Amino acid sequence: MYRLFNFIIWILIIIGVGALLMDMKGEQKVIFSIYMTLLELYLLGVSAFFVLKRVAFYRLRGEVDIIRLTQKSKYQNSLMWHGIILGLLGLVYISLYTYFMSFNSLILGLLFLYYIVQVLLNGRPTIYISDKKFAYDDYFIDEWDWQEVSRVELQENKMRLIGSDKDFELNYELIDEIDYRNLSEEVEMAVLDGEFSKGKSSKDLEDIVRSYANTYGVQLIKNNS
Numbered sequence: 210m211y212r213l214f215n216f217i218i219w220i221l222i223i224i225g226v227g228a229l230l231m232d233m234k235g236e237q238k239v240i241f242s243i244y245m246t247l248l249e250l251y252l253l254g255v256s257a258f259f260v261l262k263r264v265a266f267y268r269l270r271g272e273v274d275i276i277r278l279t280q281k282s283k284y285q286n287s288l289m290w291h292g293i294i295l296g297l298l299g300l301v302y303i304s305l306y307t308y309f310m311s312f313n314s315l316i317l318g319l320l321f322l323y324y325i326v327q328v329l330l331n332g333r334p335t336i337y338i339s340d341k342k343f344a345y346d347d348y349f350i351d352e353w354d355w356q357e358v359s360r361v362e363l364q365e366n367k368m369r370l371i372g373s374d375k376d377f378e379l380n381y382e383l384i385d386e387i388d389y390r391n392l393s394e395e396v397e398m399a400v401l402d403g404e405f406s407k408g409k410s411s412k413d414l415e416d417i418v419r420s421y422a423n424t425y426g427v428q429l430i431k432n433n434s
Contacts, residue, residue: 210350211348215291217251221295222295222298225298235306248298259330259348278333284347288348295321338421343355343370358371358425361419361428361430362430362432366382
């Protein structure tokens with residue numbers, strides 16, 4: 210999924226720079242209108258994707274366990290630069306075709322800030338475990354139905370989940386702390402004044418995965434070597 214987003218970004222950059230070179234004097238207002246619309250749609254669309262993606266998990270039925278990792282996403286810096294580059298391109302277009310103190314500047318600024326906020330809010334990878342699937346959310350979601358998981362390998366420094374068409378691996382050395390929250394409790398309490406339990410190691414994650422693996426007959430391999 211990240212490759213698709215990256216591809217779209219490069220297409221927007223190439224189109225934007227090419228259109229500027231073709232109309233250096235800023236005479237073709239239609240170019241400005243079309244390109245600014247594309248920029249705004251991209252910034253709004255990606256931001257909405259990050260919001261709706263998280264809302265979808267909160268609508269899952271039954272008990273859903275959330276494991277938030279303190280490790281920053283490997284995609285965060287790239288996504289930040291995507292927004293900055295598009296924002297700067299938008300400012301160039303505004304300065305060429307109109308003026309800075311305009312409605313276009315306001316809209317671009319709001320969408321840029323909204324985009325950056327969503328990138329920062331989604332910057333920590335999160336694991337969602339329900340009675341149907343194991344999901345890893347690192348801006349973009351990978352899912353494994355328990356019925357498609359052949360085995361789970363618990364090693365000293367990492368966990369591997371082996372699926373029918375793709376695998377998942379988590380290195381414990383990349384985890385400083387795991388925040389464990391029960392999703393139903395989080396929604397009911399609205400996270401107003403309650404504190405949720407925290408695990409200082411990977412043991413909490415292993416216990417949850419082991420419980421689901423035993424429930425659904427997934428082969429569990431424990432290797433302490």
